[in-house]
Amino acid sequence: MTDPAHWRDLGPGIYLHIPFCRRRCGYCDFASTTGDAAARNAFVADLLAEIRLVAAGGDFADETFRTIFLGGGTPSLLEGDQMNRILGALRDSFAVTPDAEVTMEANPESLEPERLDAFLRGGGNRVSLGIQSLDDAALRLLDRAHDAALARHRAGELKERRVSFSVDLIYGLPGLDTTAWGTALDGAIELGADHLSAYLLTLEPGTPMHVAVATGELTLPGEEEARAQYELLVDRTSAAGLSCYEISNFARPGLESRHNQNYWVRGEYLGLGPSAHSHHGGWRWANEPDPGAWSRAVQAGGGASWGMPREAGGSYREMSEAADCPILFRERVSGREAAAEWIFLGLRRTEGVPWDLLATAAGDGAAALERRTGFLAEQGLLERQDGWLRLARAGRFVSDAIFADLMAAMEDPVPVDGTRR
Amino acid sequence: MSSEHIRNFCIIAHIDHGKSTLADRFLDTCHTLSAYQMKDQVLDSMDLERERGITIKAHSIAMDYTARDGREYRFHLIDTPGHVDFSYEVSRSLAACEGALLLVDASQGVEAQTVANLHMAREAKLTIIPVINKIDMPAARPDEVKEQIRHLIDCTDDEILAVSARQGIGIVEVLEAVVARVPAPSGDPDAPLRALIFDSIFDKFRGVVAYVRLVDGSVKRGDRVRLLSTGITYDVDEVGSLRLGLIPRERLEAGEVGYILAGMKVVADAKVGDTIVPETSAGIQALPGFKPLKPMVFSGLFPVDTEDYVNLREALGKLALNDAALAWTPETSAALGFGFRCGFLGPLHIEIVQERLHREYNLDIIATIPNVQLRATLDDGTKVQVNSPADMPDPGHVAAYEEPFIEVRIITPGEFVGNVMRLVQDRRGEPHGIDYLDAERAQLTYLMPLSEIIYDFYDRLKSCSRGYATLDYELFDYMESDLVKLDVMLNGELVDALSLVAHKDKAYERGRDLVDRLRNLIPRQMFQIAIQAGIGGKIIARSTVSAMRKDVTAKCYGGDISRKRKLLEKQKEGKRKMKQIGTVHVPQEAFLALLRGQDE
Ligand SMILES: Nc1nc2c(ncn2[C@@H]2O[C@H](COP(=O)(O)OP(=O)(O)OP(=O)(O)O)[C@@H](O)[C@H]2O)c(=O)[nH]1
Ligand code: SF4
């Protein structure tokens, strides 16, 4: 069973992790540091070194990359020439299609026109703008460095330049009711982005917001309210011509994020920079998340290669056993794990997953999985149509429960049947 | 020592009236144990007994007492349990004794087991010495209690002793009364051996230890003996006295209580109630034995961890070595997996077995709702025995059910008589009589189904009488009853572990109760869950667990799929640990809470 043809131009992709933020937002637990200009310079040098090292290793020599994504952190904190050096190094070292989707995550406060223009000159063609909300109270609550006016202003600058851009939003915020969310959402839609991502606030343990909620200082909206906010999101975006192509992602047809879709169809990608993840040749691996440790490993790694792990005797293996390898862990994904990935990644997309693909990966768990999907379809949570399995709209907001349920069903090939004795 | 200086007696009483504490004082006074060995309720040697502060097994111990007349006496004391589930321990102990101390708590007065145990002691023709205990307590009412005792026993006030076991007041007087009032054993030392096995235990190192009362003759190491009921012969390896441990002696003689080791492998070899005689003797009359122990209450025991099935089987086998009342057969439940249907003496026995399995064998157990043994008469006249709701025949073919009825004695302060009567009538009890032990203390007797007291009766009795009413019962007979099988369904799927037998008039209430409790115990799932209780095909109660509305997480940051997978795997493992009833996942804890009744 091969992947559907229309998935093929989604990848492979390159992800670069830029671990700097102007300051730490109150709900965030990403790998990022504040860092000064000198630190950013040193980081860019290391990143360029890593690009060259991986290229020299030759593991990706046969790949033609279709997307590049600068994520973070806040990539828009980099100077224009830094961005260009990075993008240039990628094109020099790897094969990248001319029409590649090249995205940068940006925050309103740092996306000054000079940087934006530099990024565009360097081949960038897409911006994901982290506005999070257009409600100033919400932005203060999120401890963001910008306000709604600045977000609007940046969106205007993007529009002027006819850059395809996406806006990020967060809902389910403490103290913000569905009406306030609706207002912020409408404002965001009016910015005229081609793409919108909206995530339910997740409290990451240890973040200031988590503490505030735990101590009762802040109260999260209840289940029904959060759900109402999601339903509102789906309705308003679709009315505005942004269709829901993934649980939390909405786009004008044809302008979906290729880079992100590649993750959900289990495509291959190379991750560079601290904490970046890669998927290639049946392996998943991750770089050391600590920027200092990552940097030391890169500097020590002259001449060696890492990247695609080889099962025996290859360069990856030598690297991963070396003391200063930047790779934190690697794992081979196959069988049940691959099936699990089809479930919790593939089903996130509205299109869903070809049943045969999932069934093949599930192996002897396929029959039990089929029974369970049948039942959940009867419950209106899944849909099975033309050989595809997908989440029904009613299933999207309980998707994690569905995924875990299907994963469990798959692992008990002979489920205990209540009527059997 | 000639039998003239032997006194065999036991202490009997209602629960917690201080038997084991009084035994402590006897041991002190007789200097039986070293200071190092001594502790409170020292005879309660099982961990569980010590922790719960109750006696579960009868404990025998020999003591040497120098009386006021200057003579040495050999006492054999048996401390007995007070709880009704273990009353067979009392009846066996009585068979080894000539006298019984009937202990009554000075603040509580006469209670149900006081009367029940007194009846047993009388039937065994023992000399009874009434003793009021805990006179040190501020709430002690010795005069009223004396009156209650005189209502039961034909005696004068002077014959009733008063002590404080805790403070050691009046102890010597009791021991002197034992010397003076309890008759010396009357057996014939020169006749052929006749010894009654009144208890037997299994010792890991030494095998079966038979506790015996020698009625006639004597026994020593090397003798060849025969058990009358089985006819099997054994070589006696060792005889001796029971102290805290086993103290070997040259010989045991008529009138004495002690132990015999004779290479018996399993407790069943040394059947309690059997008579030991010399190998060669003929025509010796067996001593009166005991009624065989019959399990009264049944429950399915299932390991919480299904992998523990084999361990559970082994553990039950080992427990049974020392617990002749425990019976079991394998049972399978769709909800709970593989386990055993076990027979018990009563609810406390279930609890004790469960706890011993946990404590001594590290096994976590779910016990299903207990039921009594039923007899069904089918349309064609055949009779079948039913030990489990799952075994109940198709109601269409049952002409009648019979269930065991008991005679219940409840003793309560007069002011609660009304409450108690209401409770008992609600439990299908039929009044058999009322008697006043004194102006304040009523004794009510009822005929009622055993099944009605194994479900939440004891607690209600206590709460409707502010803790004062006490209860005792004995089996009366099987009588006809209108019984049905009550089933619980989740989304239409039977939850076999929750099926129970109910009286037709009670079925609705119990169904409602189960359904409501389940509703609070089943976590919401992605879909709505219908909980139903029904009889046959007819639904009598229902409730729903509404669907979960939110369980969603954000994207996988920067392609970090591994982390997401780990999170979901955890969630998945959680589901896999649950029991799947049809399409619904039910956490093990829900069954635990429901069956242990801990959610209230
Ligand atoms: N105040 C006071 N308390 C006593 C006296 N005798 C016993 N107790 C207390 O009563 C409680 C029960 O004593 P036990 O000796 O365990 O009673 P029991 O009759 O052996 O109990 P079971 O074997 O469970 O039937 C304990 O807390 C004792 O300390 C006494 O003379 N005075
Ligand atoms: S800007 Fe983004 S990555 Fe940086 S701290 Fe804020 S939320 Fe985290």
Ligand SMILES: [Mg+2]
């Ligand atoms: Mg005791």
